[in-house]
Amino acid sequence: xxxxxxxxxxxxxxxxxxxxxxxxxxxxxxxxxxxxxxxxxxxxxxxxxxxxxxxxxxxxxxxxxxxxxxxxxxxxxxxxxxxxxxxxxxxxxxxxxxxxxxxxxxxxxxxxxxxxxxxxxxxxxxxxxxxxxxxxxxxxxxxxxxxxxxxxxxxxxxxxxxxxxxxxxxxxxxxxxxxxxxxxxxxxxxxxxxxxxxxxxxxxxxxxxxxxxxxxxxxxxxxxxxxxxxxxxxxxxxxxxxxxxxxxxxxxxxxxxxxxxxxxxxxxxxxxxxxxxxxxxxxxxxxxxxxxxxxxxxxxxxxxxxxxxxxxxxxxxxxxxxxxxxxxxxxxxxxxxxxxxxxxxxxxxxxxxxxxxxxxxxxxxxxxxxxxxxxxxxxxxxxxxxxxxxxxxxxxxxxxxxxxxxxxxxxxxxxxxxxxxxxxxxxxxxxxxxxxxxxxxxxxxxxxxxxxxxxxxxxxxxxxxxxxxxxxxxxxxxxxx
Numbered sequence: 001x002x003x004x005x006x007x008x009x010x011x012x013x014x015x016x017x018x019x020x021x022x023x024x025x026x027x028x029x030x031x032x033x034x035x036x037x038x039x040x041x042x043x044x045x046x047x048x049x050x051x052x053x054x055x056x057x058x059x060x061x062x063x064x065x066x067x068x069x070x071x072x073x074x075x076x077x078x079x080x081x082x083x084x085x086x087x088x089x090x091x092x093x094x095x096x097x098x099x100x101x102x103x104x105x106x107x108x109x110x111x112x113x114x115x116x117x118x119x120x121x122x123x124x125x126x127x128x129x130x131x132x133x134x135x136x137x138x139x140x141x142x143x144x145x146x147x148x149x150x151x152x153x154x155x156x157x158x159x160x161x162x163x164x165x166x167x168x169x170x171x172x173x174x175x176x177x178x179x180x181x182x183x184x185x186x187x188x189x190x191x192x193x194x195x196x197x198x199x200x201x202x203x204x205x206x207x208x209x210x211x212x213x214x215x216x217x218x219x220x221x222x223x224x225x226x227x228x229x230x231x232x233x234x235x236x237x238x239x240x241x242x243x244x245x246x247x248x249x250x251x252x253x254x255x256x257x258x259x260x261x262x263x264x265x266x267x268x269x270x271x272x273x274x275x276x277x278x279x280x281x282x283x284x285x286x287x288x289x290x291x292x293x294x295x296x297x298x299x300x301x302x303x304x305x306x307x308x309x310x311x312x313x314x315x316x317x318x319x320x321x322x323x324x325x326x327x328x329x330x331x332x333x334x335x336x337x338x339x340x341x342x343x344x345x346x347x348x349x350x351x352x353x354x355x356x357x358x359x360x361x362x363x364x365x366x367x368x369x370x371x372x373x374x375x376x377x378x379x380x381x382x383x384x385x386x387x388x389x390x391x392x393x394x395x396x397x398x399x400x401x402x403x404x405x406x407x408x409x410x411x412x413x414x415x416x417x418x419x420x421x422x423x424x425x426x427x428x429x430x431x432x433x434x435x436x437x438x439x440x441x442x443x444x445x446x447x448x449x450x451x452x453x454x455x456x457x458x459x460x461x462x463x464x465x466x467x468x469x470x471x472x473x474x475x476x477x478x479x480x481x
Contacts, residue, residue, distance in 0.1 A: 095114055
């Protein structure tokens, strides 16, 4: 049986060291989602694989998303410590292999392998933090997790560009080795978690079906409108496949003795509302990260190579509010009105994005981004807290993996839907987004209008999330579980 949180947490020093290891691992896994962006042209020139370059990101995202539910469920069954240490080791091995790759095919395969370890880190760091901290302490630490995720998102392209330019693209992977080794050593020495025993029945059909759902959604987002037209049989088939596999997955989980995703979790209103809202918020976040740099290249004349830095105001707001909101929730002992307020701020900011025009300056857009980031920071990690509080301790790993999966779905579907809105709004303007700064003046208004049209959709999406969050139960957080 799981011991009380007070027993699990151990001495304060051990708690802080353990959290430090978790934060470092989450940072490494999150950075590697975006670190290849600015290194891609150099990698393509050296390894000669332009036709398959999109798989550098897709392979990592696909495998990390597929294994997330498995890590969550297996950690509930067997305990998290060994799985966490194994995930670090797999991530480090994958990083080393990526750095040694001699062909594009090898690099893609090793990125997929690296994603298997990263998926475990993303799920288990959050699940373990819930094991070793009380709910009120957890709110404060979740703020730090949100801040680290925000820093990683903006630093990924910056780190990748710097290392590629000054050393070698291979060091965007090698740099993980010493940092990961420190996290592994600390976790091995100080991380103490409760042992769990449960029937050893792994739900392989459920795992296979949910993997199929995510594969269909990822490929649809990756290929739709680029490799294949949205109306092509391939894209339509992927959409249909996702729907059919989702139905089969629900049927399989209802009869499974040890489901990889216990459907009973969705009977809890907090869990259901939080999970659906995470999908919506992830859609808005991906939309901002994709289209805001493109807009600022157009309106402010910034270079494409600095596109990652253009998101600094958004990330600054997200980082600051994540840390502050965590402390506020810790002091108040409740999270409901913090997340509702955050969702409303994000909705307002998305609406302000939709009002931008070609003459809107970078400072004004930056202020809008700060507001959007503050809203996101108040929502994201506190929804994770809501899910972990709502789930029984025995299902906490599975519940955490649902959040990771929901973010992947929101991101994938968000890219597909908002990309379709952008393409539709662009109409006949034949543009190359890679040369925005050199585009003719005559087509710039159409381009700007298409981008702001995307945010005309993001705003109501975020509003739906805010309305849903208003129906969250006003749960009081206690100092024990």
